Amino acid sequence: MRDLGDWDYVIVGAGTAGCVLANRLSEDPSVKVLLLEAGKRDNYIWVHIPVGYLYCIGNPRVDWGFKTAPDKGLNGRSLVYPRGKVLGGSSSINGMIYMRGQAWDYDHWRQLGLAGWGWDDVLPYFRKSEDHYAWNDELHGQGGNLRVEEQRISWELLDAFRDACEENGIPKIRDFNKGDNFGSAYFQVTQKSGMRWNGVKAFLKPAQNRPNLNIVTEAHVAQIRFENGRASGLDLEIAGEPATVAISGELLVAAGAIGSPQLLELSGIGNPEVLSNAGIETRHALPSIGENLQDHLQLRPVFKVKNAKSLNKMAKTWTGKAKIGLEYLLKRSGPMSSAPSQLGVFAKTDPSFETANVEYHVQPLSLPKFGEPLHDFPAMTASVCNLRPESRGHVHITSPDKGAQPEIQPNYLSAEADRRVAADSIRLTRKLMASPAMARFEPEEYLPGPDLTSEDELIKAAGDIGTTIFHPVSTCRMGVDERSVVDDRLRLRGFENIRVIDASVMPTITSGNTNAPTVMIAEKGADLIKADRRTG
Structure with missing residues (x-):
């Protein structure tokens, strides 16, 4: 021993x-x-x-x-x-994405009785740990332990998707981490x-x-x-x-x-x-x-595209792979340097939401599921997840x-509100892909399929194309009530x-x-x- x-x-x-x-x-x-x-x-x-x-x-x-x-x-x-x-x-x-969430999240924690956990309380801790490549102000820090940089990539498809979002009232922004992340930007x-x-x-x-x-x-x-x-x-x-x-x-x-x-x-x-x-x-x-x-359940709508560079095609040939590898070796840039998801969009599936209620992780590629080969046709994926699942x-x-x-049972889409957001998310994705900014790529819906239109069909489709985005939380919930697991000083009851x-x-x-x-x-x-x- x-x-x-x-x-x-x-x-x-x-x-x-x-x-x-x-x-x-x-x-x-x-x-x-x-x-x-x-x-x-x-x-x-x-x-x-x-x-x-x-x-x-x-x-x-x-x-x-x-x-x-x-x-x-x-x-x-x-x-x-x-x-x-x-x-x-x-x-x-x-996926290496640096994302704090919304000020609303932490102010809600404080409203639950958790003193010291509001946005103004936790912002200094975000700043303390941060070593931001460009910003040092009241919202961002430099000199901390956690390096935060821009990705070293650019994709025409993703730029066009940002344009499509702008055409639909979702602005282009620079910073997702100011407390309100509504808008689009590269992560x-x-x-x-x-x-x-x-x-x-x-x-x-x-x-x-x-x-x-x-x-x-x-x-x-x-x-x-x-x-x-x-x-x-x-x-x-x-x-x-x-x-x-x-x-x-x-x-x-x-x-x-x-x-x-x-x-x-x-x-x-x-x-x-x-x-x-x-x-x-x-x-x-x-x-x-x-x-x-x-957990955030991400739905993965896939659209075939034309007239654009897609990683599906680049990564299928030895020439494409060699170019990708050489760019990374020489410049530490390109697809090998990028996060799994490159473009982020925070949007509302209904204007009644006070803040963005869904997040897109948009990628110039598509695949059946993680661990499987990319599709053999040019495509993009506009993954979308409900930010505040019930x-x-x-x-x-x-x-x-x-x-x-252990037994892990997420019970995805068990709440009626989550099923409604899932169906609306697919509708919003179709609207964005049908916007003028995307027209030159002639997008064609591959998953879940354009013939699925009713609420019930879309909910079932969400179950078919939904997967985790790897954000499990809350199994030892902090709270002030007797049923909580830890108190506001994180002590086990x-x-x-x-x-x-x-x-x-x-x-x-x-x-x-x-x-x-x-x-x-x-x-x-x-x-x-x-x-x-x-x-x-």
């Missing part, structure tokens, strides 16, 4: 939040910080080349390989559900000079040589040990060998929206019925753990085995020294991509920990 010793702070999960916490807490030389990651180091080449996400998703070297349960809203389909199992977590395999990304800038480069590397920080990879935690109402240690395996850790200070669970509820349930914290069915004795009843799962799912263990995948600090604590999903908000949550969480240590 390997003994890792006693620590002031033990962080489970070296994903986005864990990397931030390890950096900020180890700034104090008087405390000892241990960071545990179940995956390996991020020394896989495809982690760092932006297009490498194609080789990371579904790859057991860097991905947990989760799948959802069959989902009624998806007409019985189950989905591949990527989550990073590698140093840097999902920041090592994600800004967490990259530096055409390379992925993950949580490791941003936060761990600057701190890795501090003598009070220890980073252990291939460390898979089995359960939390308890003594007198406190987390006293962990049982785990390191590269398959049993090990133990003692905790004299705080346990910080940062394993993400899937891993955090899984670890808590494996440790006997959760809904007694769920725990009993999984063969786990209940130590502390917290019925909401694993509930409230929220559908709620769950994540629950079904076995006491830490290696067994019923325990003195356990906090959950990652995307799982979001009360409601943010209106956009979720990596930047997760960085913010960890930045604020670190400050809360430091403040409580000073006063405690």
